[in-house]
Amino acid sequence: MENETKWPERISYGLSDAADNLVFQVMTTYLLFFYTDVYGLKAGDVAVLFLIARIADVFESPVVGWMIDKTHSRFGKSRPFFLWYSLPYAVFAVLTFVTPDFSPAGKLAWAYVTYLGLGFLYTAVNLPITSVLPTMSRNQRELTLLGVIRQFGGSAIQIVVAVFTLPLVATLGGHNQQKGFLLTMILFAAISLFLILNTFFHIRERHTVAEIAHRPFKVVLNLAAHNKPWIILSLIIFCFWLVTAIKNQTTVYYFKYVFNDQGLVAWANSFTFSSLIGVVLIMKVTDHVGNKRTMRTGMLIALIGQIFLMFGVISKTLITIFAGILINSIGQGMIVGLVSIMLSDTIRYGISLGAQAEGFLSSSNDFGVNLGLGIGGLVTAGLFDLAGYVPNHAQNSSTISMINLNYVWIPLALYVLLIILIHFYPEEKMYAQIKSVEN
Known part of the structure; x- marks a missing residue:
């Protein structure tokens, strides 16, 4: 089959994920x-906030997916969302890092409004990236x-x-971290807004089966329950982002309180560049x-x-930890790079079952991302709070143990679970079902 997209459209599509990831x-x-x-x-208040946010995501992702599936527009079903929601997304990104001098209750209320x-x-501008593919x-x-x-842009x-x-x-x-975070987010949000709008103007929706493009939600839900590849992939997405959240959020705590050097965070994160190697390998290996x-x-x-990282943490050897991060990131790049590709397969499989519901089926990606990140944040913040974590002070032995648990042992178990699920x-x-319908 002849390629339909050209490089300007391909690059613009890839930059959409780069925009959101900023x-x-x-x-x-x-x-x-x-x-x-x-x-x-x-930390305990933040844990509750993350939990409530994830409960909200339980509803938000399928709702946005349903909104896409119900959209009738000259731009298509997914494309208009880049236009409609990019500016509000950029504005709320900045507001989340505004630090008003409120009372403790007022500060927490501000965090709830802006973060939720x-x-x-985020769901409104990110879910269409998957559903449009x-x-x-x-x-x-x-x-x-x-x-x-797409994943190369996002990973970069x-x-x-x-x-x-x-x-x-x-x-x-x-020395003013409040000011620093705010100005950094203003810069990132402005670039994000430009790139999302660039995606809207340069990509096109070409393949829609009009007869089944707007099926009733009850029908879509029933067919989704019979879409086994989609169900398994949804579980994989959730577990992947759960392990990613727990590791990423613990990194800064690990180096700040175990090695007593927050400057090592940038060095540790620099080794995640190898995720790009994993993304590039996808074309060859598949x-x-x-x-x-x-x-x-x-x-x-x-x-x-992760096993290399485990040995590095046990021995407190930086070079082994950095080697573990580098190797782990190659695998992470391969996993996350395949998610949208495999989701597009499950959407095409859904068409063969009788419904083109790219919005709802794609919502499992954002649902899994948000739920995984939220529960990951809940696990991290909750365990820290139970251990007696005190910000900007030397930590007790229980907190150090919790940091190691989040950075090493929980991720190790989750990677094993991922291998079981993909089986x-x-x-x-x-693929046999898709070919029987499309050919």
Whole structure:
């Protein structure tokens, strides 16, 4: 089948994930730290906030997916969301890092309003990136290429944010971290807004089956329950982001309180550049073994990297820890790079079952991301609070143990669970069904 997208459209599509990650990765990696050590909220209060936000996400992701599936527009079903929600997203990204001089209760209320608002708006601009993919082409190789370009852009920005956020905060704010975080987010939000609008103007939706494009929600829900590949992939997405949240949010605490050197955070995060290697490998490996085996390979590599990190933590050897981060990130890149590609397959499989519900089926990605991040934040903040964590002070032995638990042992168990889940993904049966309908 002839390729339908050209390089300007491919790059614009890839930049959409880069745009979202400018804000999203700050939330993932530094928001817990910002709330506790910069804004002055209690770790227990933040844990409850993250839990409530994730409960909200239980409803937000399928609601936004349903909104996409019900959209009738000359721009298509997914594209208009980039136009409608990009500016509010950028505004709330900035507001989340504003630190008004309120009472403790007022500060917490501000955090609730801004963080919950940002969570909904993130879903509104991020979910369409996944839902639009299967409508851009029916060429499997082209869909894989688009997915890889998207993840390459997202992973590259993830590394930029991980490595340069704290130095930018220090440069822009000096000794005032509140000012530094705010100015950094203003910069990131402005770039994000420009890139999201660029995506809207340059991509196109080409493949919509009009007869089944707007099925009733009850029908969609019933067919989704019979979409086994989608169900298993949804569980994988949740577990992946759970382990990612727990590790990322603990990194700054680990180096600040175990090695007593927060400056090592930027060095540690710099080794995540290897996730780009994993993303690039997808095109080559999938040619030989397919998506399922490629994702399983990524999970095994991530597990091996986590084992290296474990030995580094036990021996307190930086070079071993950094080697573990590098190896683990290669696997992480392969896993996350395949998610949107494999979700597009489950959407096409859904069409073969009788409903083109790219909005609702794609919502499992944002649902899994948000739920995984939220529960990860809840686990991290909750365990720290139980252990007696006190911001900006030397930590007791219980807190240090909790930091090690979050940084090493919980992720190790979750990688094993991911390998078990991918075993049950019915790739061959799914492709046979898709080909019988599309050919």
